[in-house]
Amino acid sequence: SYKFWQTQPVPKFGEAEAGGKGSSKKPALPEGPIQNLALEEVPSEPAPLVEGFEWVTVDLTDDVQLQEVFDLLSGHFVEDGEAMFRFRYSKSILKWAMMSPGWKKEWHVGVRATQSRKLVAFISAIPLQLRIRDKVLNASEVNFLVIHKKLRSKRLAPILIKEITRLCNREGVWQALYTAGVVLPKPVSTSRYYHRSIDWQKLYEVGFSPLPPNSKPQFQVRKYALPDRTKTKGLREMVAGDLDAVQDLLSRYLQRYDMAMEFTREEVDHWLLDKRMPGDEQVVYTYVVEDDKTKKITDMFSFYCLDSSVINHPRHNVIRAAYLFYYATETGLTTPFDKPALKTRLDELMSDALILAKRHRFDVFNALSIMDNALFLEQQKYGPGDGQLHYYLFNYRAAHIAGGVDRNNQL
Ligand code: YNC
Ligand code: MG
Incomplete structure (x- = not known):
């Protein structure tokens, strides 16, 4: 009521x-x-x-x-x-x-x-x-x-x-x-959480990942195994010198969506550049792709670290989860809406994101069904979770905004 x-x-x-x-x-x-x-x-x-x-x-x-x-x-x-x-x-x-x-x-x-x-x-x-x-x-x-x-x-x-x-x-x-x-009046958009196991064995032990019928733990572990090295040429951690290039690329890329943040340079600096004080845990991990000939930043992606407590477990206290944050690319795209080319590139970038998350000892990689995530979720072995996330606007009426998964269905 x-x-x-x-x-x-x-x-x-x-x-x-x-x-x-x-x-x-x-x-x-x-x-x-x-x-x-x-x-x-x-x-x-x-x-x-x-x-x-x-x-x-x-x-x-x-x-x-x-x-x-x-x-x-x-x-x-x-x-x-x-x-x-x-x-x-x-x-x-x-x-x-x-x-x-x-x-x-x-x-x-x-x-x-x-x-x-x-x-x-x-x-x-x-x-x-x-x-x-x-x-x-x-x-x-x-x-x-x-x-x-x-x-x-x-x-x-x-x-x-x-x-x-x-x-x-x-x-x-x-x-x-x-x-x-929770459902309140009235979502402007609705998305679903997707999870990609990195340490399947641990996720199984804490009750996060089920063992599918007809499978065995060792099959699951093998299914989610990741290589040690990333594949994208020119991939490296973002540094302060990349700020202008990343702001440019990201703000162009976010134009594709009906709802998005408008980031100032200071905000890109805050949200994407790791500024840990000694002894603090790293929060945000951002990577860029630099073209070795032109020195241009052609792609970027980021994720942040948000743990979950495991309530009442004898051996495991936390799940270390990486959450997909912002990404942007123009590589291979003939037009901004060249979905097949975008899919190819996002698969490459997101597979490297998983490898990097594993290197940083994350147990699981989470993403929402927003942005263009529907293009790579299945290929990268994400599975839908139980949780939905509803987006709300206070004191603003707007036509409903379809999530990435819905838009992908129209491909
Ligand atoms: C919720 N999450 O429907 P009605 S998310 C908004 N967001 O109102 P009570 C919520 N409203 O239905 P409790 C809500 N959850 O009668 C419940 N409500 O109209 C509504 N959980 O109040 C609910 N954190 O105090 C109902 O409920 C009314 O004691 C009932 O407290 C709720 O941060 C809560 O999930 C959530 O700590 C605080 O359950 C409590 O249960 C709790 O009797 C665990 O409240 C933690 C949790 C919520 C995470 C979040 C975003 C919050 C957005 C709030 C709305 C902001 C509007 C914009 C304001 C700025 C405007 C400008 C400019
Ligand atoms: Mg109360």
Whole structure:
């Protein structure tokens, strides 16, 4: 019934499609903002919390507070349906994800128990420029909404969501992007997680990968075996000197999609270049292909490291997962939509990505059914997972955006 969400400026199930592209017989609604507020209408103070709890701004530059967010998320954030695995965002990845260019400390919102000072809930936002078809929105991305398990189902989530909305609005930001595994009104796009085993034996032991009927463990191990060396000529790690070339290539490539980030040079630097401090774990791994004659950057791909805790296993505590991040290529393409050529090239690049992930001791490589991933998922031995990921826009009505798999079916 969506008692909370039906009060919010989001599209409703059953209403006409925006842009007139849907199959609905109802008259099309225009693509664009759902509600226009004036800054004066935005409350200057947060709504009060129930007795015993208080709002705080969490300072992620303070390692003690960062550790509190890490502890809250690693104990209470997203789990799979059977509660076997839980995302385990490292402190490094939390800083990377929440302290991107333009980040505001006010957008790291916590709730503490007044007496014990314990951090019991959290929500965050970062600023971004998001293109939907030909419009670029000055938006935020909301993530890391979490409530301690003992405080669930008390309607605290809507209060956190309203508070992050207020704080975005105060900065003149009226639209937001967010993703969730749950169905809410109303996804602008829906994708599925795909998994490519690297260490099949371990994934089997923790209960992540099943043994298919009529197979044997040694067949599975052999099926997912990878060579030690990459094949693409000119492939190397991205360095700071590649920034302009990568920004150029990536922004051209992202033009192919109906919804994509618009990256500044500073953002490419932040999201793609590994800037670990000594002792920190590496978060992002980015590779480029440099043509040895022209010295041009012709391709790039990246993945990031996000572990999952294995809940209640006697021997294994974590799954080391690599998540496919951005990629771009122009190699061999006669036009941007030359799908057979794109498939050939992506297969080469993504097979090397797996080899590199194995070299960095990842157990599994994950990808969503977005971008042009449908072109290589099957060939590279990815299998569909149980999880779906829905994409949502706050205060923006847009015609549905088909995922990569759907688009591939139209090849
Ligand atoms: C969710 N994931 O439907 P209705 S994703 C949004 N996103 O409202 P209560 C959610 N809404 O149906 P609980 C949601 N999950 O009555 C639930 N809801 O209208 C809605 N899990 O609240 C739900 N993290 O407090 C219902 O539920 C209402 O105690 C119920 O808390 C929910 O980060 C939650 O999955 C998710 O920690 C915090 O279960 C809790 O169960 C939990 O009674 C494990 O809430 C961790 C987890 C969510 C990961 C994520 C993106 C969040 C986006 C939030 C929406 C942002 C909108 C844009 C704002 C900025 C606008 C501008 C400008
Ligand atoms: Mg609650």
